[in-house]
Amino acid sequence: MLQTAVAHTPLATTPHTPQATTPRTPLATTPPTPQAAHDAPRHPSPTTPVLDQEFADPxxxxxxxxxxxxxxxxxxxxxxxxxxxxxxxxxxxxxxxxxxxxxxxxxxxxxxxxxxxxxxxxxxxxxxxxxxxxxxxxxxxxxxxxxxxxxxxxxxxxxxxxxxxxxxxxxxxxxxxxxxxxxxxxxxxxxxxxxxxxxxxxxxxxxxxxxxxxxxxxxxxxxxxxxxxxxxxxxxxxxxxxxxxxxxxxxxxxxxxxxxxxxxxxxxxxxxxxxxxxxxxxxxxxxxxxxxxxxxxxxxxxxxxxxxxxxxxxxxxxxxxxxxxxxxxxxxxRGSKTLYEAELARVHRAAIRDAKDAWGGRAVGHIDEPDSFVEFKVYAVSSGAHTLTVRYGNGSLDASGAPAAATHTLTVGAAPAGVIPYPYTGWD
Structure with missing residues (x-):
């Protein structure tokens, strides 16, 4: 299990930050490092059949x-x-x-x-x-x-x-x-x-x-x-x-x-x-x-x-x-995307609200403070590369009132894992 957190990174020109709607985590879309040299060959993709004929209820x-x-x-x-x-x-x-x-x-x-x-x-x-x-x-x-x-x-x-x-x-x-x-x-x-x-x-x-x-x-x-x-x-x-x-x-x-x-x-x-x-x-x-x-x-x-x-x-x-x-x-x-709902995660210094376009009709917004975060427990098949996809809405404006991009900092465990950019989309 990994602790994955998305936290706000304050920007001087971004008074509002994106409202996290439905973070989706397709786990292990990149195969992990093999555990041992004697392992049998791994099939290149779980979405390619290993027996491409009628073979139901195996x-x-x-x-x-x-x-x-x-x-x-x-x-x-x-x-x-x-x-x-x-x-x-x-x-x-x-x-x-x-x-x-x-x-x-x-x-x-x-x-x-x-x-x-x-x-x-x-x-x-x-x-x-x-x-x-x-x-x-x-x-x-x-x-x-x-x-x-x-x-x-x-x-x-x-x-x-x-x-x-x-x-x-x-x-x-x-x-x-x-x-x-x-x-x-x-x-x-x-x-x-x-x-x-x-x-x-x-x-x-x-x-x-x-x-x-x-x-x-x-x-x-x-x-x-x-x-x-x-x-x-x-x-x-x-x-x-x-x-x-x-x-x-x-x-x-x-x-x-x-x-x-x-x-x-x-x-x-x-x-x-x-x-x-x-x-x-x-x-x-x-x-x-x-x-x-x-x-x-x-x-x-x-x-x-x-x-x-x-x-x-x-x-x-x-x-x-x-x-x-x-x-x-x-x-x-592996290969089957797992859906994690932001509103069911640990939400700190942010708000859960109704959102008609969000999955399940709810979203997390107002992730505006330096210590605001949304934290997920993410379950993975094994070690190796994994992909995190975040569905979001961003209606941030800069000091002049023009549309502005925003970012969140991603950490996995206690280690920084990158910055997620959010282009302007407007609010729902």
């Missing part, structure tokens, strides 16, 4: 120095599979790693085999998958096993693993382990039928083929940006806190996005972040509808996030990878 598992990725059905394959040694260069498997579905799946297509989850069960590998139930037609979650991560996986049991038809069914399996217990995270698919969508956590057997306890609700849709549904849970523990990543909105649109919430205990309560983590806007339109995420420890021990999004070809959801870091449980993704 899941990744590391096995013996090889990363295996799995994705939602496409082109006659129930589950896609690709492999990489560096998370950048991928070899796509041309076979279906789940060629046969469980007996509980309806026999006629479409089977809608979505969002696979694969993990090492100690005696091989388990694949949890979503498909259409033959009885009620809702999507439910089943399990399959294989001796190796490349499959083929074979279904286990005659019934679905989780199938709450009264709640709309279940989709988007994800696995989390703690203290020798495996937990299954899943979404109740209530948006299919006018119900709430809840993310749940539920204990399962170590091989993930049987439930061993009741589900616990973690969170549901309650933010405007979520577009009426939440899904695709991913749970990690960092800095002693539980960080729940999730997707929300209509996956067919650019409004699809990735959010986050934190808790001090496994079952919550989970507190959502003020803003989503990955959005079309945070990537400046270079990636549309980023979501379906997974987190894995990459080469060199760095956390990486893999997710799908729509790039130059909006008809397909390609695979992207980026660095992800955490500060007191707060996630930050």
């Amino acid at each position: 899941d990744v598992v590391a096995v013996g120095g090889v990363y295996h990725a799995y994705a939602t059905n496409v082109a006659g394959r129930n589950v896609q599979h690709a492999a990489s040694t560096d998370l950048v260069h991928w070899t796509v498997d041309d076979k279906d790693v789940l060629p046969v579905l469980g007996d509980w799946v309806r026999p006629d297509p479409p089977h809608d085999v979505w969002a696979p989850e694969v993990f090492d069960n100690g005696d091989g590998f388990t694949l949890q998958y979503t498909a259409r139930d033959r009885v009620g037609g809702r999507q439910c979650i089943g399990a399959a096993v294989a001796p190796s991560p490349g499959g083929p996986f074979r279904p286990v049991g005659g019934a679905a693993l989780v199938c709450p038809t009264e709640a709309g069914g279940a989709i988007d399996a994800s696995s989390y382990t703690e203290n020798g217990t495996r937990h299954l995270l899943w979404k109740s698919d209530g948006n299919c039928c006018g119900l709430d969508t809840w993310l749940h956590i539920q204990p399962v057997s170590w091989d993930g083929t049987r439930v061993t306890g009741e589900p616990v609700r973690l969170l549901k849709q309650d933010r405007d940006w979520e577009g009426g549904l939440v899904e695709a849970p991913t749970l990690v523990k960092r800095d002693g806190r539980y960080v729940l990543l999730y997707s929300a909105g209509d996956y067919r649109t650019a409004e699809y996005a990735t959010g986050w919430a934190v808790a001090d205990s496994l079952t919550g309560p989970y507190v959502k972040g003020d803003e989503p983590l990955l959005t079309t806007r945070s990537f400046a339109g270079a990636i549309g509808g980023p979501g379906g995420q997974d987190v894995v420890t990459g080469p060199g021990g760095r956390d990486r996030i893999l997710f799908h999004g729509r790039g130059a070809d909006p008809s397909r959801r390609a695979l992207y990878v980026a660095d992800i870091g955490f500060a007191d449980g707060r996630p930050v993704v």
Whole structure:
């Protein structure tokens, strides 16, 4: 975490200073210095797909120095599979790693085999998958096993693993382990039928083929940006806190996005972040509808996030990878701009006011005194170069009443980091 302050630098000809509206901090737009010489090559840009084809809802598992990725059905394959040694260069498997579905799946297509989850069960590998139930037609979650991560996986049991038809069914399996217990995270698919969508956590057997306890609700849709549904849970523990990543909105649109919430205990309560983590806007339109995420420890021990999004070809959801870091449980993704509101920062000897053109309708103004400042806690992925962008308004006049430029001094920590010039714009 960095302490970033913008303070007033008095100018003899500038009786008024800019009113800070929405400081925006796109973090780590310049890659940091590599941590070690043996690190795998970093992809040049998080906004360039590492697999430029349909590869939605990616899941990744590391096995013996090889990363295996799995994705939602496409082109006659129930589950896609690709492999990489560096998370950048991928070899796509041309076979279906789940060629046969469980007996509980309806026999006629479409089977809608979505969002696979694969993990090492100690005696091989388990694949949890979503498909259409033959009885009620809702999507439910089943399990399959294989001796190796490349499959083929074979279904286990005659019934679905989780199938709450009264709640709309279940989709988007994800696995989390703690203290020798495996937990299954899943979404109740209530948006299919006018119900709430809840993310749940539920204990399962170590091989993930049987439930061993009741589900616990973690969170549901309650933010405007979520577009009426939440899904695709991913749970990690960092800095002693539980960080729940999730997707929300209509996956067919650019409004699809990735959010986050934190808790001090496994079952919550989970507190959502003020803003989503990955959005079309945070990537400046270079990636549309980023979501379906997974987190894995990459080469060199760095956390990486893999997710799908729509790039130059909006008809397909390609695979992207980026660095992800955490500060007191707060996630930050390299290349995804993080918005910091001036009025929510530490404001000293200045005023928070209403401003119709400011983000959120409020702004900080009257930063007029020598000791006036606005201080932000800025969270970055890692050390290296970062970019700070400040949105402002400046209606300053000089002694003759003519428009005048103004400046603020920027400090990072206790060290000066430069001077920000503000050309005249007028007030809103």
